[in-house]
Amino acid sequence: MRRDSGIEERFAAYVRERGEHHLRVAVLLTGDWHAAEDLVQASLVKLYRAWPRLDTAADPDAYLRRIMINTHRSWWRARWRREAPAAALPESSCVEDIADRQVLGALVRQALAGLPRQQRAVLVLRYCEDLPESEVAWLLGCTVGTVKTHAHRGLRALRHLLGSEFDRYAVNETQGPQRDSR
Amino acid sequence: MNDAEETARRLFAMAAEDVPPGIDLLHGVRARSRARVVRTRSVVAVGAAGIVAAATVITLSAVQAPSAFAQVSRAAALTAATSYQVSETQKIVAAGGKYSQSWTTASGEFDPARGVGEGTDNLGDQIRFAGGYAYRFVTAALRTASGRKIGGAIPAWASWERLASPLPPGANATTAQLAALARRPAFLSLIDPQDMLALLESATQVSAAGAASGPGWTGSAYTFGVTFSAPSAPAASISGTVDVDAQGRVRQLTVLDSVGQTERNLEITFGDFGLPVSVSAPPASETFIPPTP
Numbered sequence: 001m002r003r004d005s006g007i008e009e010r011f012a013a014y015v016r017e018r019g020e021h022h023l024r025v026a027v028l029l030t031g032d033w034h035a036a037e038d039l040v041q042a043s044l045v046k047l048y049r050a051w052p053r054l055d056t057a058a059d060p061d062a063y064l065r066r067i068m069i070n071t072h073r074s075w076w077r078a079r080w081r082r083e084a085p086a087a088a089l090p091e092s093s094c095v096e097d098i099a100d101r102q103v104l105g106a107l108v109r110q111a112l113a114g115l116p117r118q119q120r121a122v123l124v125l126r127y128c129e130d131l132p133e134s135e136v137a138w139l140l141g142c143t144v145g146t147v148k149t150h151a152h153r154g155l156r157a158l159r160h161l162l163g164s165e166f167d168r169y170a171v172n173e174t175q176g177p178q179r180d181s182r
Numbered sequence: 183m184n185d186a187e188e189t190a191r192r193l194f195a196m197a198a199e200d201v202p203p204g205i206d207l208l209h210g211v212r213a214r215s216r217a218r219v220v221r222t223r224s225v226v227a228v229g230a231a232g233i234v235a236a237a238t239v240i241t242l243s244a245v246q247a248p249s250a251f252a253q254v255s256r257a258a259a260l261t262a263a264t265s266y267q268v269s270e271t272q273k274i275v276a277a278g279g280k281y282s283q284s285w286t287t288a289s290g291e292f293d294p295a296r297g298v299g300e301g302t303d304n305l306g307d308q309i310r311f312a313g314g315y316a317y318r319f320v321t322a323a324l325r326t327a328s329g330r331k332i333g334g335a336i337p338a339w340a341s342w343e344r345l346a347s348p349l350p351p352g353a354n355a356t357t358a359q360l361a362a363l364a365r366r367p368a369f370l371s372l373i374d375p376q377d378m379l380a381l382l383e384s385a386t387q388v389s390a391a392g393a394a395s396g397p398g399w400t401g402s403a404y405t406f407g408v409t410f411s412a413p414s415a416p417a418a419s420i421s422g423t424v425d426v427d428a429q430g431r432v433r434q435l436t437v438l439d440s441v442g443q444t445e446r447n448l449e450i451t452f453g454d455f456g457l458p459v460s461v462s463a464p465p466a467s468e469t470f471i472p473p474t475p
Contacts, residue, residue, distance in 0.1 A: 024201065027198050033202050104197075105196045127187060130191075155187065158190060166186075166189060
């Protein structure tokens with residue numbers, strides 16, 4: 001299929017500008033960077049095919065977000081659901097002097113991976129993507145009430161899984177710059 | 183809950199900040215798009231070839247496939263019943279081979295007939311099998327995770343943790359064992375070779391793949407496939423190759439498992455058959471036994 005070079009350039013510019021952002025979202029959905037890269041690339045291929053038909057005024061992020069959610073859902077249904085990918089934690093923990101921040105990051109990914117898929121998706125879309133509840137509901141094909149319930153239960157589960165680290169981090173952030181704040 | 187929401191935002195930002203180097207999304211998209219075109223063009227040809235191949239397999243299976251199946255099944259059973267040394271390498275090949283990462287290496291010795299064995303890996307993990315239980319050494323990383331209530335808190339006095347479920351004696355391939363393989367705890371990189379031999383013994387798609395040899399041995403190579411299911415999960419399948427020596431023992435086992443474009447490659451090498459293995463359970467005073475959930 002031959003494409004207009006302008007379309008190619010706009011798509012390439014979009015991937016360069018926004019690809020990493022979606023990669024960061026994907027790692028929270030999948031639990032490890034390899035799967036995250038795989039998910040984003042598979043989704044970008046679908047977006048690429050639809051790119052010439054997209055309304056240029058539309059927000060490509062919204063299209064890609066929807067593709068990623070649907071792709072992740074189909075993978076999750078089709079594949080044997082494994083335990084949280086072991087590649088993440090041992091990889092981080094094997095280095096003695098690894099930054100505590102990275103260890104905590106890996107633990108957060110593992111904790112997220114331990115949540116039910118829908119609950120995890122709600123947390124990521126609400127608190128990583130900062131989407132309003134109505135848009136999360138639209139993306140996931142559920143009601144706003146369901147989104148609220150998943151968010152409430154998901155945060156509670158995350159707090160339980162991370163234990164004191166969850167609270168300590170919050171307290172440290174509010175009390176002073178003991179950790180690097182983003 | 184607002185504080186919790188804000189904390190979640192910060193934690194998520196941290197969890198997504200260590201993007202590994204070398205990821206080129208645009209390159210991957212272009213490669214996949216090209217692959218899709220090639221794949222589409224190949225479907226007709228592959229389909230025709232597949233019909234011929236299927237006919238060939240049906241013809242050959244009447245003569246040769248039972249032999250290959252029997253050889254591999256017997257080798258797995260024979261190896262699983264003797265003592266041996268084992269070394270393992272696990273690799274992850276991601277994004278269609280764009281980058282490869284050596285993950286872990288492990289080694290150990292096992293005497294399945296007596297139900298004892300031990301293994302270590304390059305991450306500092308240790309595991310012992312004795313008295314029908316598995317014990318894992320409490321590394322600093324495991325203790326850190328435990329302190330965060332993932333995997334259960336481990337008291338400071340404990341140097342070892344006894345895994346909650348006793349291991350089934352012997353090496354029969356059961357759904358429970360295979361499911362346990364899938365749920366292998368984090369911080370335990372050594373894959374139980376007995377599990378893998380049991381899995382091999384249950385392989386149904388076995389084909390001869392020519393000659394094989396290694397230091398001090400010669401034998402035959404086979405390819406195999408296994409389809410199995412775990413509770414509450416759809417069926418899964420893995421494939422691999424196995425080298426069997428002239429004495430009918432498994433020498434090399436390679437298992438390939440893939441998720442999307444991420445491939446996990448496990449290599450297990452067996453040797454030093456018949457060696458004496460002496461392993462005992464860690465002292466009770468140093469062993470934490472988690473409460474049954």
